[in-house]
Amino acid sequence: MKDHDAANIGKFIDPAVTADGQARAVVTLEGIGTLWVNTGTLCxxxxxxxxxxxxPVNDALVYLSASEVSAALDDVLAKGHPVTEVGFTGGEPFLNPEFPAMIGDVLARGLRVLVLTNAMKPMMRPRCRAEIARLAEAYxxxxxxxxxLDHYAAPYHDAERGAGAFAESLTGMRWLxxxxxxxxVAGRGFxxxxxxxxxxxxxxLFQAEGLAIDAADPAALVLFPEMDLGAEVPEITTACWGLLDKSPSGVMCASSRMLVKRRGEALAYAACTLLPYEPGFDMGTEAPEIGQEVALNHPHCAKFCVLGGASCSG
Incomplete structure (x- = not known):
């Protein structure tokens, strides 16, 4: 039984229809604008x-190499995808020893780089700082x-990430x-x-720290809804687009995919950054084709993306 079954009995089973027999909403890949790369789940x-x-011990998604990322990006671009940005996530990307080389390759192609980091000790190691400084100057x-930064106050942030985490992240942010x-900044709604x-x-906080981040801009300060698999959420039907006055084009999986390497498996593409382990969101080992469809068959699709309006992209 999946974790979300208790609160959503009968839901999120059939990718084609909802529990009450309505046509499930699907999202068509219009073209990858942001290619996500999970550098590995170690943190x-x-x-x-x-x-x-x-x-620190979960390597369910193992480290990717710089050459693997470069080859995958070549394949995605060869399929005609309008990639403008590569987003790196983890785990903590700066733990991957080849991560600076990945950034350098993407920047050399003229693409934007978005790095999701906790700005703690891995980023602040001398080799990483030297590479960041070099790349920031070159590009x-x-x-x-x-x-x-889960909250603007240390107690909330440290309750999630450990004592002293808030202060350590701020040290990294001051250096940047x-x-x-x-x-x-990515915050949380808890x-x-x-x-x-x-x-x-x-x-x-930003003003006090002299950080040029506009807290009113939802792209500069992203506030993610909480993802509780035990909470009851509605399924999204095709009729929901009109009822909610939303478009499938605005959902993240219409314009992004994530490159992952599950332990013991070949490189693959996941439809969603939130669901790298779900078989129904595994898009295979080949570069995705424009027009590929994803059924919104998971609670995160409803709560996080469609109803929550959240997106990992910049």
Whole structure:
């Protein structure tokens, strides 16, 4: 039994129809604008509610090599995808020893780089700092570090990531600030505060720290909804697009895929950054074709993407 079965008995079973027999919503890949790369699930910390279960011991997604990422990007571009950005996530990407080479290859192609990082010790190692500085100078304005800062106050953040994590991330952010590297922040919605209050709290923090991040901009401060597989959520039908006044084009899987390497398996593409382990969202080992369809057959599709309106892309 899946974790979400208890709250959603009978739901998210048939990729074609919902529990009440309606046509399930699907999203068509219009073209990969952001190619995501999961550099591996190993992380320097173990968060209390990590959606991908990253930790210092979890290598369910093993390290990718720079040559593997480069070859995959070649294949995706050869399929005619309009890639403008490569997003790197983990785990903590800076733990992968070949990660700086991956960034350099993408930047040399004239593409943007978005790095999801906790800005802690792995990023602050001397070799990583030297490479970041070199790349920031060589490719000004092409690289953004999106730092995971779960709340604007240390107690909330540290309750999720461990004592002292907030202060350590701020140290990394100050270094990026002084280097002139563009930053964004990813926050969480677990505090229960109204969004306006949360954004105001971050704005005060950014001002106090001299960080050029616009807390009112949803792309600069991304506030992710909580992903509770035990919560009851509705299934998304084809009729929902009109009822919600939303378009499938606005859902993340219409314009992105994620490259992963599951332990013991070949490189593959996942439809969603949130669901790298779900067989129904495995898009195979070949570069995806434009027009490929994804059935919205998981609670995250509803709560996170369609109803929550969240997107990992910049």
């Amino acid at each position: 320097n910390i173990a968060c209390a509610h990590c959606y991908i279960e990253s930790s 000004p304005g092409q690289m953004v570090m999106r730092v995971s 600030r002084d280097l002139g590297v563009a930053m964004a 505090s229960g505060e109204p969004e306006a209050e949360v954004r105001a709290g971050y704005a005060a």
